[in-house]
Amino acid sequence: MTYDLIVVGSGLFGLTVAEQAASKLGKKVLVVEKRAHLGGNAYSEAEPETGIEIHKYGAHLFHTSNKRVWDYVNQFTTFTDYQHRVFAMHKGTAYQFPMGLGLINQFFGKYYSPEEARALIAEQAAEINTDDATNLEEKAISLIGRPLYEAFIRDYTAKQWQTDPKELPAGNITRLPVRYTFNNRYFNDTYEGLPTDGYAAWLEKMAESDLIEVRLNTDWFEVRDEIRAESPSAPVVYTGPLDRYFDYSEGKLGWRTLDFETSVEPVGDFQGTPVMNYNDAEFPFTRIHEFRHFHPEREDRYPSDKTVIMKEFSRFADENDEPYYPINTPADREMLLKYRELADAEEGVFFGGRLGTYQYLDMHMAIASALNMFDNKLTDLLK
Structure with a gap:
């Protein structure tokens, strides 16, 4: 069998390119996927005991202000009206998050108007001049003040990076946004929601064309x-790890990975919200997901006496771990430049997606990037 296009990896980037080549140009596409399922980290499945849809690789929340992306994804799925909201657990109390008037008023124990809250944070942040900050801790204090930093940033960051924030570069953060309103929507995009029938159904729909062949459980390099x-x-179109493609010739790029502990709990509702951050050091995990709350419209289908939770742990990725977030140290960036030169010189191969470009991409960003690659690089080549 011969193909017009070969796509390595079936995440949203790869599936978008494959779907466009098939639907717009009538081309035969082979998608090679190492895992046993489509969709990369966006994949979801029903937990067998409860039937509750879980996001296997951590919570995936779709949001975008890009109308082209929104119109594109709505060809394959409808979306619920879900709006993401997060709470942060500190010393046994759940606070509204991100940091805004709700959190400020609750944490400091009195009402602050927007103007008063701005003055309070500015006064506390004045302890350190931002330009003088020599590490992440000092930078954070210079942005939001010591009380909020110590409660909500210090230990959470240490868990994420397995490193004391005093040992992390100040350049790891450029801003810590504080909202001086009571709006606690996590995202401010124009469009937001979750696929009505779940991510797996959406992703399979993208690959349903007879012109697209998918080979699961297949290692491209074999x-x-x-x-x-x-x-x-x-x-x-290669969407696997950039350094792996070149046999790590310039070194191994650094990634953080995530571990998950999923359990069925004998209660109908464990925490009352989809995501609860755990900001204190006494908890080894960074957050708990409770998946039933992502789809309240399914309450009549989910059991009333059981729920599914997932604890999320962050650490540096070892050789056989699933890479999630680029670490982006100066050494990584130096390696990346060399790998980009190699990628540019690789004839007939296009690198894309989170792993293939060594950058974190939200789902809508991966789709937009794939559409751009198809329009600007692949269309003329495939015609």
Whole structure:
């Protein structure tokens, strides 16, 4: 079998490119996927005991202000009216998050108007001049003051990075936004929601064309020579790890990874909200997801006496771990420049997605980037 286009990886970037090549140009596409399912980290599935849809690789919340992306994804799924809100647990009390008037008034125990809250934070942040900050802790204090930093940033950051914030570069953060309103919507995008029938149904719909063949449980590097020999003129869109493609010739790029502990709890409602951050050091996890709350419209389908929670832990990725977030140290950035030069010189191969470009991409960003690649690089090549 010969193909017009080969896509390595079936995350949202890869699926978007494959779908566009099939639907717009009528091209035959092969998608090679190492995992046993489509969709990359956006994949979701029903927990078998309860039927509650869980996001296998951590919570995925779709939001965008890009109308083209919104119109595109609505070809494959409808969306609920879900709006993401987060709470932060500190010393046994759940606070509204992100930091805004709700949190400020609750934490300091009195009402502050927007103007009063601005003055309070400015006074507390004046302890350290931002330009004089030598590490992440000093930078954070210079932005929001010591009380809020110590309660909500210090220990959470230490858990995320497995490093004392005093040992992290000041440049790791450029801003810590504080909202001087009671609006606690986590995202401010024009469009937001969750796929009505779940992520798996959406992702499978993207690949349903007869022109798209998907090979699951297939390692590209084990079949690359055979597939490229069969379709020597077919461009390759590679969305796997950039350094792996070049056999780590310039070194291994650093990533953080996530571990998850999922359990069925014998209660109908564990925490009353989809996501609760745990900001204190006494808890080894960074947050708990409770998936039933992502889809309140399904309450009649979910059990009333059981719920599913997922504890999330953050750490540096080892060799066999799933990479999630680029660490982006100066050494990583230096390596990345060398890998980009190699990628640019690789004839007939296009690198995209989170892993293929070594940058964190929200779902809507991955889709927008894939649409741009298809329009600007692949369309003329495939015609």
